[in-house]
Amino acid sequence: MEWISFLEKWIWLGFAAVGFAVLFNVPIRTLWVIFLLGALGGSLKFLTMKLGGGIILGSFFGAMLVGFLSIYAAHFRHAPPFVFAIPSVIPMVPGAFAYRMMLGIIRLTGDVDPSVYETLMHDTVNNGLKALFVLMALSLGVSAPMLLFRRESAKEIKVIKIEELIKK
């Protein structure tokens, strides 16, 4: 039963990524790759969170998977890796945390009861910090392959082709 719900999440994650990809006007040949990358990255995030990793670590692993796969996708579909990576990672962007923080800040400007103020302040700071750290984890994860391979372009990174592996 758990696996069925996991599979269902997989599909919705993919659609969320494709929605943003269409909004960003990506080339049509990359759309299904973005569906796969978004679904895989999001699944890894949920898996990490289920194993007790927390949202920040989960986002980091998810984004790192997307980052590495986007290098493969760039060689295979001929587009810069970030065209694949950004729409796939956007569903993981902590948008809800960011606007909740803003909502909290706007509410803090009003005349708030001191007892409510404490919880409101706590929520606002917590949401803001989570948004910041999840974002840092995402961009670090997406650029991890570039940082590790120390190349300026993904074209210079050697990718092991599947056919070559089979020949060996």
Next chain:
Amino acid sequence: MSYRNKEFFYFADPNFITPMDNPNIKPIRELSKILLEVGSLLMASGANSARIRTTIMRIAEGFGYNAELLITHRALMLTIFDDESDYYQSSLKRTSPHGANFRMVSGISRMSWHVVEENWTFEQIWNEINRLKSLPHFPRIIILATVALAGASFCRLFGGGVVEMLVAYVATFCGLFVRQEAVKKGFNAYLCIFFASFTSCLIAGSSVKFQLGTTPEHAFATSVLYLIPGIPLINSLSDLLDGNIMNGLVRGMNGLMIAFAIALGMLCAILIYNF
């Protein structure tokens, strides 16, 4: 002899070569025009600073010139120099914020490799730039439908049921439509986002007010997620990571302003429904 005549003789001197006669100048001018056009297109399409820099350097090196580039959020400054004739060309171009267009980024990246590997001429590059500019966007109804589907997917991921998903779908669809119309009318960019967020929250909020479905709060919370400033925020952090601190801060501030506009729209809807 007046000053004017003196100047005349100065230029009439056959041994004097004016800068205009230098045969190396014309290609440098043409190249700087191309590079600035490419840079401003990349900036408007949502590329990060490191990508703009590498692409421009790659094209300049393809033609055998050295280039230096200053990237800011609203303008690009470029200096090209030719060691042989000791000639510098500096130029400045304003960039216009348009919104993400990854088809353009992908096309320009491919073009830059064609320049290096196949020695493209200036004319071929201009043709390719014009072709990329005229590439069609997705049809409007498809954009609206898929982005609304993404909104419904978010709602499902947050734990909403079928009714909530439907509410999120309608709210996203209408909100994005309002945003596109506002952009067409030429409103301020943040105001467009405010209108969209307000519309989405009004529609999704009505389901909370009338208690449609089991957890209408999920529909309300996810109905504005299509507006989140994903590209500004991710580009901001990747610029900061890359050492372009100024650009990173500017992009991050832009992202925060968008988040503020979304929150303001939500707040207005909340005040109207008095949750």
